[in-house]
Amino acid sequence: MKLSAALPVCLLLALASALEVPKPCTPPELMEGQIGTFYPRRLQGDYGMFSYDAKNERIYAKMFMNREGRHWQQVDLLLFQKEVLFQFFPGNGTCVKFPLHTPFPSPLLPKNATFGGKIELGTTSIPHAALQINCWVAAQEGASYTVMTSTDRGCLPQWWATYDSEGWFSKSFFNITLGIIDPSVFTPPPQCLELL
Numbered sequence: 001m002k003l004s005a006a007l008p009v010c011l012l013l014a015l016a017s018a019l020e021v022p023k024p025c026t027p028p029e030l031m032e033g034q035i036g037t038f039y040p041r042r043l044q045g046d047y048g049m050f051s052y053d054a055k056n057e058r059i060y061a062k063m064f065m066n067r068e069g070r071h072w073q074q075v076d077l078l079l080f081q082k083e084v085l086f087q088f089f090p091g092n093g094t095c096v097k098f099p100l101h102t103p104f105p106s107p108l109l110p111k112n113a114t115f116g117g118k119i120e121l122g123t124t125s126i127p128h129a130a131l132q133i134n135c136w137v138a139a140q141e142g143a144s145y146t147v148m149t150s151t152d153r154g155c156l157p158q159w160w161a162t163y164d165s166e167g168w169f170s171k172s173f174f175n176i177t178l179g180i181i182d183p184s185v186f187t188p189p190p191q192c193l194e195l196l
Contacts, residue, residue, distance in 0.1 A: 022115060022134050024109040024113055024136065025109075025134075025150065025155035026155060027150065027155045027156060027157060028154070028155070028156070028178050029053070029054040029055050030052070030053055030054070030178065030179050030180050031051075031052050031156070031176055031177065031178055031179070032049070032050065032051045032176070032177050032179070033049065033050060033173055033174060033175050033176035033177060034047070034048070034050070034174050034175045035047065035049070035061070035063075035171060035173055035174075036171070037169070037170065037171050037172075038168075038169075038170050038172075039167070039169055040167060040168050040170075041166065041167035042167075044066060044067055045066055046063050046064060046065050046066060047063070048061060048062045048063035048064055049061070049062050051180055051182075051185050051186070053180060053183075053186065054106065056081065056186070057079075057080035057081050057104040058078060058079050058080060058081070058186050059076070059078040059080075059105075060075070060078075060185040060186055061075070061076045061078075062074075062075050063075075063076065072089065072091055073089070073091060074087060074088070074089055075087070075088040075089075075090065075189075077185075077186065077188055077192070078100060079100070080100060080102075080103075080104040083099060083100045083101060084097060084098070084099065084100050085098040085099075085100040086098075086188050086189075086195075088188075088189050088192055093191055094191065095188075095189060095191040095192035095194075095195060097192065097195040097196075109136050109138065110138040112138050113136040113137065113138040113148070114136065114137055114138070115134070115135075115136060116135035116136055116137045117134075118132060118135070118152070119132075119133045119135060119149075120132060120133070121133050131151060132151065132152035132153070133149045133150070133152065133158055134149065134152055135147065135149050136148045136149070140162070140164075144162060144164035145162070145163055146160065146161065146162045146163075147159075147160075147161045147163075148160050148161075156173070156176050157171075157173045157176075158172070158173055158174075159171070159172050159173070160173075
Protein backbone atom coordinates (compact mmCIF):
# COMPACT_ATOMS: atom_id res chain seq x y z
CA MET A 1 0.00 0.00 0.00
CA LYS A 2 2.82 2.42 0.85
CA LEU A 3 4.51 1.74 -2.50
CA SER A 4 1.34 2.52 -4.44
CA ALA A 5 1.02 5.85 -2.59
CA ALA A 6 4.68 6.80 -3.13
CA LEU A 7 4.71 6.03 -6.86
CA PRO A 8 2.45 8.96 -7.94
CA VAL A 9 4.48 11.37 -5.77
CA CYS A 10 7.74 10.20 -7.38
CA LEU A 11 6.23 10.55 -10.84
CA LEU A 12 5.06 14.10 -10.07
CA LEU A 13 8.51 15.07 -8.75
CA ALA A 14 10.18 13.58 -11.82
CA LEU A 15 7.79 15.49 -14.10
CA ALA A 16 8.34 18.76 -12.20
CA SER A 17 12.13 18.45 -12.45
CA ALA A 18 11.90 17.64 -16.18
CA LEU A 19 9.86 20.81 -16.78
CA GLU A 20 12.15 23.04 -14.71
CA VAL A 21 13.55 25.90 -16.76
CA PRO A 22 17.27 26.44 -16.10
CA LYS A 23 18.43 29.84 -14.92
CA PRO A 24 21.12 31.75 -16.82
CA CYS A 25 24.48 30.48 -15.63
CA THR A 26 27.84 32.09 -14.96
CA PRO A 27 30.71 30.88 -17.17
CA PRO A 28 34.27 30.38 -15.89
CA GLU A 29 36.36 33.53 -15.49
CA LEU A 30 39.47 31.94 -17.03
CA MET A 31 39.30 29.72 -20.10
CA GLU A 32 41.08 28.89 -23.32
CA GLY A 33 40.06 27.03 -26.42
CA GLN A 34 39.47 27.24 -30.11
CA ILE A 35 37.04 29.45 -31.95
CA GLY A 36 35.55 29.64 -35.39
CA THR A 37 33.69 32.65 -36.75
CA PHE A 38 31.52 32.77 -39.85
CA TYR A 39 29.83 35.58 -41.80
CA PRO A 40 27.57 33.74 -44.30
CA ARG A 41 26.52 36.85 -46.23
CA ARG A 42 30.15 37.81 -46.86
CA LEU A 43 31.33 34.18 -47.24
CA GLN A 44 34.02 34.85 -44.65
CA GLY A 45 35.25 32.45 -42.04
CA ASP A 46 38.09 32.65 -39.55
CA TYR A 47 39.38 30.17 -37.01
CA GLY A 48 41.98 30.09 -34.29
CA MET A 49 42.54 29.93 -30.57
CA PHE A 50 41.58 32.23 -27.72
CA SER A 51 42.42 32.93 -24.09
CA TYR A 52 39.77 34.66 -22.00
CA ASP A 53 40.61 36.33 -18.68
CA ALA A 54 37.56 37.96 -17.08
CA LYS A 55 39.45 38.67 -13.82
CA ASN A 56 41.87 41.06 -15.55
CA GLU A 57 39.53 41.97 -18.43
CA ARG A 58 41.73 40.81 -21.30
CA ILE A 59 41.33 38.62 -24.37
CA TYR A 60 43.94 37.05 -26.63
CA ALA A 61 43.00 35.62 -30.03
CA LYS A 62 45.39 34.09 -32.56
CA MET A 63 43.34 33.82 -35.73
CA PHE A 64 43.80 32.54 -39.25
CA MET A 65 41.90 35.06 -41.33
CA ASN A 66 40.14 34.57 -44.68
CA ARG A 67 38.95 37.61 -46.63
CA GLU A 68 38.07 37.56 -50.34
CA GLY A 69 40.61 34.87 -51.15
CA ARG A 70 43.36 36.42 -49.00
CA HIS A 71 44.66 34.47 -46.00
CA TRP A 72 46.83 35.66 -43.13
CA GLN A 73 47.53 35.15 -39.45
CA GLN A 74 46.55 37.86 -36.98
CA VAL A 75 46.94 38.15 -33.22
CA ASP A 76 44.42 40.37 -31.44
CA LEU A 77 45.25 41.42 -27.89
CA LEU A 78 42.44 43.30 -26.17
CA LEU A 79 43.46 44.93 -22.88
CA PHE A 80 40.25 46.50 -21.60
CA GLN A 81 41.68 47.96 -18.37
CA LYS A 82 44.32 49.82 -20.43
CA GLU A 83 41.72 50.64 -23.12
CA VAL A 84 43.96 49.41 -25.91
CA LEU A 85 43.68 46.85 -28.73
CA PHE A 86 46.81 45.56 -30.44
CA GLN A 87 46.68 43.77 -33.77
CA PHE A 88 49.93 41.95 -34.49
CA PHE A 89 50.67 40.39 -37.87
CA PRO A 90 53.33 37.67 -37.49
CA GLY A 91 53.73 37.36 -41.27
CA ASN A 92 55.46 40.73 -41.56
CA GLY A 93 56.15 41.52 -37.87
CA THR A 94 54.01 44.67 -37.78
CA CYS A 95 51.70 45.86 -35.02
CA VAL A 96 48.83 48.33 -35.03
CA LYS A 97 47.39 49.96 -31.90
CA PHE A 98 43.75 51.05 -31.55
CA PRO A 99 41.87 52.74 -28.71
CA LEU A 100 39.46 50.38 -26.97
CA HIS A 101 36.54 52.13 -25.29
CA THR A 102 33.99 49.33 -25.24
CA PRO A 103 33.01 47.42 -22.10
CA PHE A 104 34.60 44.04 -21.50
CA PRO A 105 32.47 41.42 -23.30
CA SER A 106 31.16 38.97 -20.79
CA PRO A 107 30.04 35.57 -22.02
CA LEU A 108 27.23 35.90 -19.51
CA LEU A 109 23.80 35.65 -20.98
CA PRO A 110 22.05 39.01 -21.39
CA LYS A 111 19.56 39.83 -18.64
CA ASN A 112 16.69 39.67 -21.13
CA ALA A 113 17.64 36.18 -22.40
CA THR A 114 14.81 33.67 -22.42
CA PHE A 115 15.24 29.92 -22.29
CA GLY A 116 14.72 28.37 -25.71
CA GLY A 117 15.15 24.72 -24.85
CA LYS A 118 17.52 21.93 -23.95
CA ILE A 119 19.15 19.71 -26.55
CA GLU A 120 21.38 16.66 -26.46
CA LEU A 121 24.47 17.02 -28.65
CA GLY A 122 25.50 13.52 -29.70
CA THR A 123 23.39 10.46 -28.99
CA THR A 124 21.28 9.34 -26.06
CA SER A 125 21.37 5.75 -27.33
CA ILE A 126 24.78 5.21 -25.71
CA PRO A 127 25.28 6.12 -22.03
CA HIS A 128 27.34 9.31 -21.52
CA ALA A 129 27.62 9.93 -25.30
CA ALA A 130 25.56 13.12 -25.31
CA LEU A 131 26.34 16.61 -24.09
CA GLN A 132 23.45 18.60 -22.64
CA ILE A 133 23.20 22.05 -24.20
CA ASN A 134 20.93 24.92 -23.11
CA CYS A 135 19.68 27.31 -25.77
CA TRP A 136 18.89 30.96 -25.03
CA VAL A 137 17.46 33.79 -27.14
CA ALA A 138 17.85 37.52 -26.47
CA ALA A 139 16.69 40.64 -28.28
CA GLN A 140 19.41 43.26 -28.72
CA GLU A 141 19.24 46.99 -29.39
CA GLY A 142 17.60 47.84 -32.67
CA ALA A 143 16.25 45.00 -34.79
CA SER A 144 18.87 42.40 -33.92
CA TYR A 145 18.69 39.32 -31.78
CA THR A 146 21.12 36.70 -30.50
CA VAL A 147 20.86 32.95 -30.06
CA MET A 148 23.31 31.41 -27.62
CA THR A 149 24.06 27.89 -26.47
CA SER A 150 26.13 26.79 -23.49
CA THR A 151 26.83 23.49 -21.81
CA ASP A 152 24.43 22.56 -19.04
CA ARG A 153 27.34 21.56 -16.80
CA GLY A 154 30.11 24.13 -16.48
CA CYS A 155 28.32 26.86 -18.45
CA LEU A 156 30.89 26.75 -21.26
CA PRO A 157 30.02 28.77 -24.37
CA GLN A 158 29.29 26.51 -27.32
CA TRP A 159 27.68 28.61 -30.06
CA TRP A 160 26.75 32.28 -30.41
CA ALA A 161 24.90 33.77 -33.38
CA THR A 162 23.68 37.31 -33.92
CA TYR A 163 21.31 38.46 -36.62
CA ASP A 164 20.98 42.10 -37.64
CA SER A 165 20.53 44.23 -40.77
CA GLU A 166 23.84 42.87 -42.14
CA GLY A 167 22.80 39.23 -41.76
CA TRP A 168 24.10 36.43 -39.54
CA PHE A 169 27.38 36.37 -37.67
CA SER A 170 28.24 33.27 -35.65
CA LYS A 171 30.95 32.02 -33.31
CA SER A 172 31.59 28.40 -32.38
CA PHE A 173 33.66 27.50 -29.32
CA PHE A 174 35.30 24.10 -28.87
CA ASN A 175 38.16 22.27 -27.09
CA ILE A 176 37.75 24.58 -24.10
CA THR A 177 39.97 24.14 -21.05
CA LEU A 178 39.66 25.97 -17.74
CA GLY A 179 42.38 28.36 -16.63
CA ILE A 180 45.16 30.07 -18.58
CA ILE A 181 48.12 27.80 -19.31
CA ASP A 182 50.48 30.57 -20.47
CA PRO A 183 49.63 34.04 -19.09
CA SER A 184 52.43 35.54 -21.21
CA VAL A 185 50.05 35.53 -24.20
CA PHE A 186 48.63 38.72 -22.69
CA THR A 187 52.03 40.47 -22.95
CA PRO A 188 52.22 42.52 -26.15
CA PRO A 189 54.99 41.55 -28.61
CA PRO A 190 58.02 43.93 -28.69
CA GLN A 191 56.72 45.51 -31.92
CA CYS A 192 53.53 46.49 -30.05
CA LEU A 193 55.30 47.67 -26.89
CA GLU A 194 57.08 50.27 -29.03
CA LEU A 195 53.67 51.87 -29.65
CA LEU A 196 52.95 52.53 -25.97
